[in-house]
Amino acid sequence: MADRPNPLCMVGAGYVGLVTAACLADAGVDVRLLDIDAARLALLRRGRAPIHEPLLDELLAEVLANGRLELHEDAATAMDGAQIIMLAVGTPPLGDGRADLTQVRAALTQAVQHAGPETVIVIKSTVPPGTTASLRSLCRRNGRVVPLAVCPEFLAEGSAVRDFRQPPQVVIGGDDPEACKRVALLFGHLDAPVRITDSTSAELIKYGVNAFLALKISFINEMAQLCEYTGADVSSVADGIGTDERIGRAFLGAGLGFGGSCFPKDVRALDQAASYHGQNFQLLRAAVEVNQQARSRFVAKIQRALNGKLAKRRIAVLGLSFKPGTDDVRQAASIDVIRHLEDLGASVVATDPVAMANARPLLPRTDLVDDPYACIAGADAVVVVTEWPEYVALDWPRAATLVRRHLVVDGRNCLPVDQLVDLGFTYIGVGRPIRKPRPLKRAKPGSKPRAELVAVP
Numbered sequence: 001m002a003d004r005p006n007p008l009c010m011v012g013a014g015y016v017g018l019v020t021a022a023c024l025a026d027a028g029v030d031v032r033l034l035d036i037d038a039a040r041l042a043l044l045r046r047g048r049a050p051i052h053e054p055l056l057d058e059l060l061a062e063v064l065a066n067g068r069l070e071l072h073e074d075a076a077t078a079m080d081g082a083q084i085i086m087l088a089v090g091t092p093p094l095g096d097g098r099a100d101l102t103q104v105r106a107a108l109t110q111a112v113q114h115a116g117p118e119t120v121i122v123i124k125s126t127v128p129p130g131t132t133a134s135l136r137s138l139c140r141r142n143g144r145v146v147p148l149a150v151c152p153e154f155l156a157e158g159s160a161v162r163d164f165r166q167p168p169q170v171v172i173g174g175d176d177p178e179a180c181k182r183v184a185l186l187f188g189h190l191d192a193p194v195r196i197t198d199s200t201s202a203e204l205i206k207y208g209v210n211a212f213l214a215l216k217i218s219f220i221n222e223m224a225q226l227c228e229y230t231g232a233d234v235s236s237v238a239d240g241i242g243t244d245e246r247i248g249r250a251f252l253g254a255g256l257g258f259g260g261s262c263f264p265k266d267v268r269a270l271d272q273a274a275s276y277h278g279q280n281f282q283l284l285r286a287a288v289e290v291n292q293q294a295r296s297r298f299v300a301k302i303q304r305a306l307n308g309k310l311a312k313r314r315i316a317v318l319g320l321s322f323k324p325g326t327d328d329v330r331q332a333a334s335i336d337v338i339r340h341l342e343d344l345g346a347s348v349v350a351t352d353p354v355a356m357a358n359a360r361p362l363l364p365r366t367d368l369v370d371d372p373y374a375c376i377a378g379a380d381a382v383v384v385v386t387e388w389p390e391y392v393a394l395d396w397p398r399a400a401t402l403v404r405r406h407l408v409v410d411g412r413n414c415l416p417v418d419q420l421v422d423l424g425f426t427y428i429g430v431g432r433p434i435r436k437p438r439p440l441k442r443a444k445p446g447s448k449p450r451a452e453l454v455a456v457p
């Protein structure tokens with residue numbers, strides 16, 4: 001596209017910066033990716049993404065080879081002549097949940113120093129409402145104001161490249177309509193509506209989307225609890241509720257709730273922003289509380305299923321990442337669940353296809369094994385925390401011959417229930433009736449199911 005702003009400097013090769021830089025380069029923009037982390041850049045130079053993200057390695061290899069993506073450590077070189085400087089630096093939570101804007105301010109100050117007459121600076125990081133407007137005072141240089149816009153990202157881990165290419169919309173916020181239109185040209189190749197609004201509204205759209213999705217998850221988890229009391233099945237209830245087009249089925253998956261780097265952080269940051277203005281945003285607090293309860297209720301459920309005794313029980317945990325398709329264990333349910341089980345005396349052995357290295361430092365007491373069958377061997381309970389397809393499609397007849405006790409507790413309602421009960425397992429999910437083993441058709445003749453049958457809740 002001839003009038004597309006070019007080149008672009010992306011500041012920050014973290015999750016958002018890296019994916020956005022690679023996708024924009026793939027779309028024909030000359031992107032210079034700037035990061036202070038030399039080790040990260042060295043890894044990228046070898047064609048390896050520092051994160052597990054489908055399609056990203058291939059994309060990086062291509063845009064690095066064709067020169068559309070350059071890697072830089074020096075800000076002056078990377079920013080020289082850039083028509084867009086995009087800031088994708090971290091906004092980690094402070095102790096009270098507010099977003100720490102130190103990196104955004106530092107990157108913005110540097111960008112203003114190097115901005116040319118045509119540069120527009122764009123904040124890609126997730127920042128609280130009002131941030132972009134308040135940072136405009138930093139955007140003066142030699143008597144000139146460098147235009148500042150905000151363009152929140154909506155990429156989900158595990159599907160980030162696809163999400164970039166097929167977004168529901170592109171949101172751009174700022175007080176300079178011409179600058180916003182130039183930013184919009186970056187995304188002109190996408191078949192997506194572009195919403196240009198003021199910067200604070202754009203910031204609130206980003207938080208609003210994440211907070212609303214988190215509310216949906218907590219809502220269905222509350223419904224799941226009621227399903228357990230009343231004998232209903234939450235999957236069926238969610239299908240029914242979600243069929244109403246005004247609601248939609250997405251994010252009505254009951255289970256262990258939300259984790260990851262975005263939902264927990266953004267819900268708290270939005271709550272903090274509301275508190276700052278004296279508003280008590282009660283729904284947000286409820287969503288966080290329900291999410292935490294989902295984890296503790298799950299542990300209690302395992303404990304009850306083992307007659308209240310976790311001491312010396314071997315619990316096999318399948319899945320450590322906060323969701324499938326990623327190696328990210330930030331705020332993952334697995335960490336809370338495993339620590340809690342271990343505090344209650346259980347001996348936990350866990351596995352994950354890609355997240356073991358990230359989980360290891362957080363779980364010093366846990367036996368982490370690569371092979372899911374080794375994980376399951378001798379288990380008193382098999383517990384699913386992350387719905388990786390490989391666990392759903394596990395060779396369950398083989399698993400049935402390996403366990404010590406035929407008990408499965410499925411935190412994501414993802415397993416083939418009928419097959420499991422046919423194999424002699426007691427199946428306990430979330431928000432659905434317990435299924436007891438059917439008369440045995442198991443692979444190992446002669447052995448009896450040993451799962452205790454329990455009432456939930």
Ligand code: UDX
Nearest residue numbers: 153154155156157251252253257258259260262322323
């Ligand atoms: C989210 C947003 O989807 C994305 O737009 C934003 O840019 C970043 O935050 P992400 O954190 O990668 O993306 O994961 P997402 O797929 O949204 O799932 C978040 C959490 O909710 C996961 O822990 C997932 O297991 C959980 N979840 C999701 C449910 O418990 N039930 C559901 O129905 C859906």
